Amino acid sequence: MKTKKISSVVLIACLISLYGFAQESNTDYQMASIVFIDAKIGHEKDFESKVIEHNNKFHNEAPNKGYLDQVISGKNAGTYVWVMGPCTFTDLENMNPGDGHEEHWDTEVVPLIKGYGAQEYWRFNEKLSYYPNPVVNRKFANLWLIDLKRGDYYRFKTLMGKIAEAYEKKGTGNMRVYDNQFNADDGRDVVIIWDMENMAELDIMDPIKPAYEEVNGEGSWDTMLEEWEEITLKIDSQLWRVNITK
Numbered sequence: 001m002k003t004k005k006i007s008s009v010v011l012i013a014c015l016i017s018l019y020g021f022a023q024e025s026n027t028d029y030q031m032a033s034i035v036f037i038d039a040k041i042g043h044e045k046d047f048e049s050k051v052i053e054h055n056n057k058f059h060n061e062a063p064n065k066g067y068l069d070q071v072i073s074g075k076n077a078g079t080y081v082w083v084m085g086p087c088t089f090t091d092l093e094n095m096n097p098g099d100g101h102e103e104h105w106d107t108e109v110v111p112l113i114k115g116y117g118a119q120e121y122w123r124f125n126e127k128l129s130y131y132p133n134p135v136v137n138r139k140f141a142n143l144w145l146i147d148l149k150r151g152d153y154y155r156f157k158t159l160m161g162k163i164a165e166a167y168e169k170k171g172t173g174n175m176r177v178y179d180n181q182f183n184a185d186d187g188r189d190v191v192i193i194w195d196m197e198n199m200a201e202l203d204i205m206d207p208i209k210p211a212y213e214e215v216n217g218e219g220s221w222d223t224m225l226e227e228w229e230e231i232t233l234k235i236d237s238q239l240w241r242v243n244i245t246k
Contacts (some may be wrong), residue, residue: 030086030124032178036117037080044078047112048244051082054104058097063087069141073239079117081240086124122178122191128160129176130167135195138242142194142202145236147187152231156190159224159231166212173206187234195242202239 039047051068059066062085069081148156160177167175176193183189196202209221216224 025090027088027090029088030126031088031181032083032085032122032124033087033092033119034081034083034122035119036076037082038078038114038117039080040112040114043112047080047109050108050112051080052245054109057104058101059084063091064095064097067242068244070241070244071238072241074236076238089121118184118186120188121181123181125160125177125179125190128157128164130164131174131176133174135174135197137197138195140196140199140201141240141242142196143238143240144192145188145238146190146192147233147235148189149231149233153189155227155231159227160192162216162220162224163208163212165215166208169215170208170211173208187236199239 048068051066055066055068058064064084064087067083069083071077071079071081146156164175167173174195176195178191178193180188180190212221212224213219
């Protein structure tokens with residue numbers, strides 16, 4: 001009974017902090033709004049062309065800048081991902097892409113769509129990322145969608161902080177971490193993204209282990225891997241085409 005009472009107090013405190021002071025807003029972050037879309041079979045190129053046209057007309061600058069990606073591995077291969085960002089929830093609330101926006105999507109893009117999938121909001125975690133030099137000509141991305149054990153996010157955060165320090169020590173490569181803003185109980189809690197200019201980069205061996213152990217001590221890599229296994233339930237590794245422009 002005492003434990004339940006303490007839990008209730010913590011929950012109430014959290015709710016007060018979230019909603020009791022709604023007049024105070026925080027927009028000092030970057031987020032990506034994404035929606036999964038299946039194009040009609042045989043009309044994929046037409047779909048790409050029309051979405052690119054739509055982005056150029058109505059989503060050509062932040063915070064309303066639009067991108068088109070596509071999953072090209074795994075069970076969701078072929079599915080497109082329409083991305084908008086970097087943005088905040090305030091930006092989404094105040095979005096005004098201009099006259100003709102809805103009409104263009106409904107008349108030019110919708111006829112080429114087979115169906116919509118999930119809508120998700122991913123917040124960039126700058127502290128856990130290493131991205132000093134954005135990959136300007138990025139064409140592909142390797143994504144790890146991670147299902148964390150409940151209550152172990154704090155351990156994940158500590159591990160990723162150490163890995164980010166190792167990347168900084170090494171001084172090469174890139175790694176972006178995003179937190180899913182809504183828990184759909186689908187194993188998509190956090191995502192790690194490595195950007196690439198071409199798929200050939202997947203054949204390049206550039207291990208982070210030496211830099212990690214230089215920062216954290218000899219044998220620390222194996223210790224990290226053991227803890228990683230303890231806190232993760234599964235990883236869905238995917239390859240995406242990104243920033244499709246033609």
